[in-house]
Amino acid sequence: MATEARDGTMTAKRLRTIIEELCGRFLEREDTVRTLIVAMLARQHSLVLGPPGTAKSELARELTARIEGATFWEILLSKFTAPTRMFGPIDVAALSRGEYRQVFEGRATTADIAFIDEIFKCSTAALNETLGFLNERIYHPESGGEPIQCPLISAITASNELPSGEDTAAIYDRLLVRVEVDYLADPSNFAALVRSAVADSARPARTTISLAELQDAVTTAVPAxxxxxxxxxxxxxxxxxxxxxxxxxxxxxxxxxxxxxxxxxxxxxxxxxxxxxxxxxxxxxxxxxxxxxxxxxxxxQMVNPDAKAALDLADSIDELEAELDAKAGQSKENLSVWAIKEANPKLSRAGRTLEKLYKAATAQGRSTDSIDRVLTRQRAVHARILREALGVEASALQAGH
Missing domain, CATH: 1.10.8 (Helicase, Ruva Protein; domain 3)
Structure with missing residues (x-):
């Protein structure tokens, strides 16, 4: 057990299991989940950027809930959020006795892990304290005196939009990891999402790690x-x-x-x-x-030539979808001819090439995240062209690899 605590072998293994479990629940989010965990292990903060309804908050809560014994703090910011709401309200009972102090329990000041939603809506009043919380893990009490050292390991933040002013740009600069998410692209994954809304809710597997294990990894195993x-x-x-x-x-x-x-x-x-x-x-x-x-x-191009080749294919896939958009209003006959003679063959070839790249990357032990993303994009565009140009549902394309 002492050896495991020093090298973190079992902690890393359980974290990999957590990634697998979360990816079974949050489709098309493997790279996102892994990256958020990497940021946490590095004691860095992350931003999940994407439109509403892409499970940003749900994913953050489910991930952080896997750390047993950790104090978790969550807030949805607005331009009216006061610093005391984030870091500790005034103790009314003490105020009646002529004492000015704050209640820090249950606020950011006591959190091991934080989730801050709509981070770029941070109010001007709370900006400096939020920066201090993220940068130095400190909070300056309203009553003055020595700053409070906060136990924060990592903050996951989320936003539907990029910062629009210089004030919030300062926060953006301090978020080392930035991950983009979008709506499900693969038609088969979307179908699975719909089925999950009516399927019997079986209790999923739920691997956890302790706060002590995470802290040991952050302070000892990772720096080693x-x-x-x-x-x-x-x-x-x-x-x-x-x-x-x-x-x-x-x-x-x-x-x-x-x-x-x-x-x-x-x-x-x-x-x-x-x-x-x-x-x-x-x-x-x-x-x-x-x-x-x-x-x-x-x-x-330095670390994964298979993924680089997949990204090059993504450009041609995007061009085909743009061409489909440009043909809006043309006759059904012209659209069908284009789909049969040009679009469908190109997308089929791209799919076969991507499958080969996936197998090559897997055989070499390289990451397939980028290839997976392009494959998802290829299936989505292929399904759209078959449906809109030929009136065919692409169920045959929904088989995974």
């Missing part, structure tokens, strides 16, 4: 993961490649990302960072979602 010189060289090469494309991340962001690489290796049960761990940087080195594909390609 080595970072070989070839990985340092790869990071330097990646930085140079992104700078050539005028994508520049701060030195602080690069330095903090090293802990993410160590956490990724720990989660996979390794004692040294490998090239595959660099994939997590696709969620770190962009400011706007429009920059993400460029960052992803730069990273993946």
């Amino acid at each position: 993961v080595s970072v070989p010189e070839p990985i340092v060289d790869a990071i330097c090469a990646l930085r140079a490649g992104l700078r050539r494309k005028e994508l520049i991340a701060s030195d602080r962001r690069w330095r903090q990302s090293v802990a993410l690489l160590q956490a990724s290796a720990f989660l996979d049960g390794r004692t040294a960072v490998g090239e595959t761990d660099l994939a997590v940087l696709t969620h770190v080195l962009w400011d706007s979602p429009a920059q993400r594909p460029t960052v992803e390609r730069e990273v993946l």
Whole structure:
């Protein structure tokens, strides 16, 4: 047991099981779940960015509930949220005795894990205290005096939109990990979602870890993961490649990302960072979602050529969907001819190529997250073209790999 506590082997194994369980419940979210856990292990904060109704809050709650013994704090922010609501209301009983103090129990000041929804709606009044909470894990009491040290390990934040002003941009800059989510794309996954609304609710498997195990991993096991010189060289090469494309991340962001690489290796049960761990940087080195594909390609061409090839195919799939949109209003006959002679063959070839890339990546032990995402996109576009151009439902395309 003492050895397990030192190296975190069983903790990492249980965390991998948690990922599997959550991915069975939250479809098309494997990369998201893994990345949030990596951020937590690295003692960093994350942002889940996506439209309403994409299970951002539900996923965060279900993930954090797997940490037994942890104090969890959650809040939905608005521009009117006062700092005292976040960090501790005034003690009315004490005030009646002429004492000015706050009640911190059950607030951010006592939380091990936090979930902050609509983070960019943070009020101006609460901005500085929120930054201090995220950056230094401290809170300055309303009554003055020494700042309070907060036990916060990691905060998961969520938003439907990017920050719109300089004030909230400061918070955005402090969220090292940024993950985009969207509505389900694969028709078979959407069908499974609909079925789950009426299916008998069997009690799902529910693996947990203790707060002590998480803290030991964060403070001891993850920092002990080595970072070989070839990985340092790869990071330097990646930085140079992104700078050539005028994508520049701060030195602080690069330095903090090293802990993410160590956490990724720990989660996979390794004692040294490998090239595959660099994939997590696709969620770190962009400011706007429009920059993400460029960052992803730069990273993946170094660490996962199969995934890079899949992303190249994604461009042609997007072009076919754009062409379908442009043909709106044309005759059914012209649309059918285009679908039969051009769109369907191209998408079928893309599907076969993606399946081969998936098998090659699996055989080499490389991540298939990007390939999975492009495969989901291919199936969605293929199903749409068959349905809208040919009046055929693509149920045959819904078989997974």
